Amino acid sequence: MKKTPLYDRHVALGARMVDYAGWNMPVQYAGIKEEIAAVRNETGIFDVSHMGEIRVSGQGAGEFLNWLLTRRVTGKKPDQITYAILSAADGGTVDDLLVYTMGEEDYILVVNAANKDKDLVHIRESLDSYQAAFKDRLSAIVIVDESDLYGQVAVQGPGSLDCMLEVAGRLGLDKGQQEELKGLKRFHEMIVELEGEDRSMIISRTGYTGENGYELYIPASKTATFWDIFIGAGVEPCGLGARDTLRLEAGMPLYGHEMSPDINALEGGMSFFVDLDHEFQGMVMKDKVTRRQLALVSETKSIPREGYEVHSGGKQIGLITSGTFSPTLDKGIAFALVDLDTPEVEEVEVLVRKKLQPFTVVRPPFVGK
Amino acid sequence: MEELKFSKTHEWVKVEGDRVTVGLTDFAQKELGDIVYAEPEPVGTYVEVEEIIGTVESVKAASDLFAPVSGEIVEANEEIGDEPEMINQAPWDAWFVKIRMADPSELDALLDKDAYDAFCEEEGA
Incomplete structure (x- = not known):
């Protein structure tokens, strides 16, 4: 079983560990009810390092993703995040994901842990189909699995901004970046360079709880240090059990339940995230509801x-x-x-x-x- | 607690004459986590060994309690339905049902405390 950079922390906190998608993950610490109350009333923190990060970059990457996903990713602001569905050619659902715009023709797809390997296969095969179907479009697209480079934590709850600002200095945010954090809008991200790290930290105002919150993609070697800073500030550690109930309370879908190869995005209540006015692989789903x-x-x-x-x-x-x-x-x-x-x-x-x-x-x- | 007997399906059993009182073990309540629903089978139900005598649900999961012996349910603890969290707080007091035994020799198949603890250790590992 795979371990996140925070495995030792969970064991030390007395978490109950379970196998989730091949990862040894905490399902609960103090108890699901207490953890849910912390996120609804104060602030909780989740280890979500098992999530996959797939980088899609190079000439034509944006146009390719427009065709690959149920929503366009081009024409957005450079710090904007798009939630979209990865659908198969038959319209069934391969995964749901977040697309982070990192720069010109440079995107990171954040995918479900259980689906990452099949997503990679699907995306690579789809690129072949795309290049065969659109010979006139120039493309030099590179697809890289960057999952091992990042740990990820989600800080969620009505107190999450205050908490983030309290620890921001210790996370390496300067005064200007702290102001940027205050103004960060939902589904937007900011990049923070960290001393001694090749890779920058990404902070996005996103989450899976229905509360205000932030997700931090932290270089793997710094993840445990940053987790300790949040725990030291009194943030409640929360497990996958609380996370699943919080997402359902918030009316959010979970892959394998509301969507699957057999349940397309329109059937699964996701029509808001399917732009039928653009051409994409899997568009046939509209005739299969x-x-x-x-x-x-x-x-x-x-x-x-x-x-x-x-x-x-x-x-x-x-x-x-x-x-x-x-x-x-x-x-x-x-x-x-x-x-x-x-x-x-x-x-x-x-x-x-x-x-x-x-x-x-x-x-x-x-x-x- | 020494006089209690245990089943491999995580019920504790207290013997009093021809009756047994049955509840959910401490190990099982910890495994389930926060219990939010509990319902004993009604008085008058005749159950064979391993038939359902009650239901318990945590936030995440539903689970049944099974009869450790056969017989008639002669009392059911309705209070646990109103306060299911009692099972987390005091599993040894939060009994589900009392059964009038049809065949007391069935008790021989149950585990004593040491054997049950060893069984849980194995299951938890």
């Missing part, structure tokens, strides 16, 4: 779980794709994938241990505006 997503909240003490049946009008209409107890709402919440022709209803039923239980259909997010 047979299901749609519902967001459900429990009307009883029942907790929905992945794979539970969803019923309406006396018949099964679909399945739960992600379900959890939401400590923030004190209720069960879930995403479900149901037949496209399901009539609009305000209530459905979920089969929980052989009994149909009532659930209200809501507009996500479950928590927050």
